[in-house]
Amino acid sequence: MIRVIVTDIEGTTSSISFVHEVLFPYAAEHMAAFVREHAGEAAVKSALEAVSAEAGLGPDDLDGQIDTLLGWIAEDRKATPLKxxxxxxxxxxxxxxxxxxxxxxxxxxxxxxxxxxxxxxYVYSSGSEQAQRLLFGYSLDGDLTPLFSGYFDTRIGGKKETASYQAIVDALGMAPGEILFLSDIEAELIAAESAGLHTCWLVRDGELPETSRAVARDFADVERYLQTASR
Structure with a gap:
């Protein structure tokens, strides 16, 4: 029986356009000023050090760090310090x-x-835990954060890696077969299935894929899958 649901955000609970047309441009517009103003603060400094290490920059190369971050935003890079x-x-x-x-x-x-x-x-997204809490905390439907028991981001591993889902299973202390993972990305579902999780593929737009795995247009379809899987 499924006792836990772990959900992705983009294309699953929330529109891809909100992330790419609102959040990403806002971060790009404010990144340089934010970094320059807060570079001395511990959390920002730590993230910038990680940017330098990943990009091969000097630790005090603020201009290089900003250029790197803006480039990563443009290419939608799943870099933990950027997130x-x-x-x-x-x-x-x-x-x-x-x-x-x-x-x-x-x-x-x-x-x-x-x-x-x-x-x-639970939530598992490439966006940082803070970004996840903010999206659900300041949502158009009100504060949804009380609904969630926890959040996972790329610190636990990449979303297309089986080991990440095995780590989530260990963190939850549940049997893999008690967990359902929701995502709009097939490669993520494959990785989750390799770790023994149930999955459901959210395809909100376009043609439905020909596949043997569960597919849903919306969460009402996920509910129908839950009823079937729990029998």
């Missing part, structure tokens, strides 16, 4: 009211239902 800095910048945007987190109505509705039914809910 950490983006989360800090997005926090300012959410708190100032510049935008609110997009969550599909069907996702918000069923996340509440599943929580009330006793299912444990």
């Amino acid at each position: 950490a800095l983006q989360g800090m910048i997005w926090a300012e945007g959410y708190r100032s009211g510049a935008y609110q987190g997009h969550v599909y109505d069907d996702a918000a509705e069923h996340l509440r239902r599943w929580h009330d039914r006793g299912l444990r809910l």
Whole structure:
């Protein structure tokens, strides 16, 4: 029986366009000023040191670090220090009211239902844990963070790596067969299945793929899969 649901964000609970057309441009626009203003703070300094190490820059090359970060944003690179800095910048945007987190109505509705039914809910996204909390905390559907028992980001591993899902299983202390992973990316589902998790493929737009795995248009379809899988 499925007791835990781990969900992706982009294309699953939230629209891809919100991330790419709102959050990414906001971070790009404010990155240089934010880094220059906060470079001496411990969390920012640590992230910048990681940028330098990954990009082969000097530890005090602020211009090089900023250029690298902007390049990573443009290519949608899943770099942990970039995600950490983006989360800090997005926090300012959410708190100032510049935008609110997009969550599909069907996702918000069923996340509440599943929580009330006793299912444990977690997030696993390439965005930092802070960014995840912000999106759900400042969502158009209100503060959804009380629904979640925890958050996983790339610190636990890449989302297309089986070892990441094995680490999540260990962290949750559950049998893999008690966990359902939701994502819109097939390679992530394959990695999760290799670790023994149930999966459901969210395909919100376009033609449905020909596949033997569970496919859902929305969270109402996921609910139907849950009912079948729990029999």
